Amino acid sequence: MAQARLWTDVDVFMQSAIAAAKPITAITKAAEGVVSAAAHGYSTGDYVLINAQGMSELDGRIFRVVSVDAGQFKLEGEDTTLYADFSSGSAQKITFGTTLATLTTVNASGGEPEMKDTTPISAKQKSSIPGLSSASEYKFDSLWDPNDAGLKAAKAASNTKAQRAFMIVFADGARVAFYGYISANLQPTGSTGDVVKTPVNITAQGALTSYGS
Numbered sequence: 001m002a003q004a005r006l007w008t009d010v011d012v013f014m015q016s017a018i019a020a021a022k023p024i025t026a027i028t029k030a031a032e033g034v035v036s037a038a039a040h041g042y043s044t045g046d047y048v049l050i051n052a053q054g055m056s057e058l059d060g061r062i063f064r065v066v067s068v069d070a071g072q073f074k075l076e077g078e079d080t081t082l083y084a085d086f087s088s089g090s091a092q093k094i095t096f097g098t099t100l101a102t103l104t105t106v107n108a109s110g111g112e113p114e115m116k117d118t119t120p121i122s123a124k125q126k127s128s129i130p131g132l133s134s135a136s137e138y139k140f141d142s143l144w145d146p147n148d149a150g151l152k153a154a155k156a157a158s159n160t161k162a163q164r165a166f167m168i169v170f171a172d173g174a175r176v177a178f179y180g181y182i183s184a185n186l187q188p189t190g191s192t193g194d195v196v197k198t199p200v201n202i203t204a205q206g207a208l209t210s211y212g213s
Helices: 149-160
Strands: 011-014 022-024 034-036 047-053 061-069 072-075 088-095 103-109 113-117 128-133 137-143 163-169 175-183 197-204 209-211
Touching: 011 149, 047 163, 061 175, 061 209, 149 175, 149 197
Parallel strands: none
Antiparallel strands: 011 163, 022 088, 034 072, 047 061, 047 088, 061 072, 103 137, 113 128, 137 197, 163 175, 175 197, 175 209
C-alpha cells in the first residue's frame, strides 16, 4: 500500500547559490548514470544541476550525488540505460539556502504528454501517441509579508526572470527537486476579513526528480 503524506511540516527551498559549471565529458548508460567531470569537487549528498546535450532526458534537471570517485560522480536513482547518447554538457552544484516559509496552499499541474492524433482515414476509431510533455507548474498562495526574506528573494528572481532550483521536502524526508522560473510580484490579494495573501508560481523547465528520503 502506498504511503500517505500530508501537506503539513513541509519545507520549500529555493536556490541561494549556484557554483561555477564543471564540464562533463561523458555520462554512462546504466541503472544509475555515472557522470565524468574532472576535478568536480562534489561530495555524496550534493545536489547538482545537469545541462546535457544529446542525453536530453537529463537536461535542466536537479540530481543528488549518491557516490563520488576520481573525476566521476553517480546520479542517485537515475536509470540512464535507454537514454539518448550524451554529447556535451556541464554540472553545477546547488545550495538550497533560501526557505519559502510563508506558503499556504499548493496546486500542481502539467508534466503530462500532449497526445498527437495518428488516426488514418481508414480507421473506425481514433488513435494517438504521446508527444512532448507540458511544463510542470506549482501554484502557491503565500501569506503577504514584504519583509520576509524568502519572498524578497523570490521577487528578486521574478523581477530579473532568473532561473532557480527548488526543492519540496516532506516531513518524512521525501522530496522533489526541479529547476525553473518563479513568478512572485508580492501583490496582496484576498477578501474582506480574510488573511492577506499573494500568489507565488513556479514553472519547471525540466522534468522533476523525486527521492523517497
